Amino acid sequence: MDMLLFSLNRDTNMPLYEQLYEGIKDAIIHQKIAVGEKLPSKRKLSDFLNISQTTIELAYAQLLAEGYIVSKPRVGYFVEDIDELPFIEKTINSTPTIHKKQTYAVDFSPGKIDEDSFPFTIWRKYAKELIDSHSKELLQIGDRQGEYELRTQIASYLYQSRGINCSAEQIVIGSGTEQLMPLILRLFDDANIALENPGYSAIPRNQFEQAVIPVDVDSDGLLVDQLEKTEANLVYITPSHQFPTGAVLSASRRAQLLKWAAQKLSRYIIEDDYDSEFRYIGKPIPALHSLDQNDKVIYISTFTKSLMPSLRVAYFVLPPALLARYNEIFSYYSATVPRFDQHILAHFMKEGHFSKHLNRMRKIYRKKHDKLLSILTKHYPTIQVSGDVAGMHVLIQVPHDKEEYELQQMAKENDISILPISNYLLTAIQFESPTFLLGFGGIPIEKIEVYIDALMAAWGISKH
Known part of the structure; x- marks a missing residue:
């Protein structure tokens, strides 16, 4: 047509x-x-x-x-x-049907945060100061890459916390990873993208016109040997805390992956550093971008875990070689995040409140993490736990005569929501036992044991 x-x-x-x-x-x-x-x-x-x-x-x-x-x-x-x-x-x-999102009394979603610890008073202060006639210029459309003030604060934060040396001009702000990924892919005329399997489900394969190539992961992260045998020239990876398995890309595979990218001009790595702020064992894992000597890594992250999912602020850092192409292709583009929200966040970061909030949340999530592991180890020793070095969820393998889907339904019948790893598979992988993501970020610490007991009771697993 x-x-x-x-x-x-x-x-x-x-x-x-x-x-x-x-x-x-x-x-x-x-x-x-x-x-x-x-x-x-x-x-x-x-x-x-x-x-x-x-x-x-x-x-x-x-x-x-x-x-x-x-x-x-x-x-x-x-x-x-x-x-x-x-x-x-x-x-x-006709009367339209309204579909309400199902809610559960117990929710082990990996995307939940601790709501009670958010600094409402400080956030409200900056919001009140900005939403005033003195800020009337913010009613107009801003910079297509996002507000310069916020990009400057992000660049400073990345240098201090992740060892990433970049300028505000390299940063593009958008309303989520799902919205930013198509922008990145449009920078490449002919792209075959490899995705981790299992991997981040918010980036569905049908989002891409390009060919999508699943690459398996193991306890050391992405199988780079497998990637090298494909026709991929882009790879999307979560190296510091693989989602959903929790694996950390080993040092040898990091070097191997960077070497793979450097071998051809068209090859790039898209590094999603979605929850690097929360690590509980050992030193923080360096960002892959900080190790890159050839400008082959496109770094992407969000404030979803560190602040709140509803803020809808994400960003990527482009290598200098891709900046000119970005400016050419997206000359018409407007930033998708409200300018007021960007300036509130910029002030919050500039005055040091973001760093203070992260320090406080690390302690809170560490306590939840340690209590969760203690309960599972002490009272449910048959449950195998992995991916527990960082983030706000762990992976549990449940030895059971029921299938994964049946266990999920049994939980739902008891008003409990828990997600199976099969939700994140691009191609089928056989696990030894039914495997689930057990999120703890949004659960009050005093309810963790109660909620785990309820889940195990729903599955007919006795407490020791």
């Missing part, structure tokens, strides 16, 4: 990507676009509708996730046959 004609309303609360998604979906359902027809490229549709390619990327990703279109790597998106998809036409008197 030549082009998609849709009316996008910029004066409504509905995001542009959602309007575009609804328009294309409606056209497919009512057969205005034929099955098998190719959708316009993101670049062409961006120029035609005068909207960003990121907006189109989000709309296409949602259509892909719901099965309305199919992606053919390096070719494009095509309309899928939806004859078998359930569809109910809207009627004038």
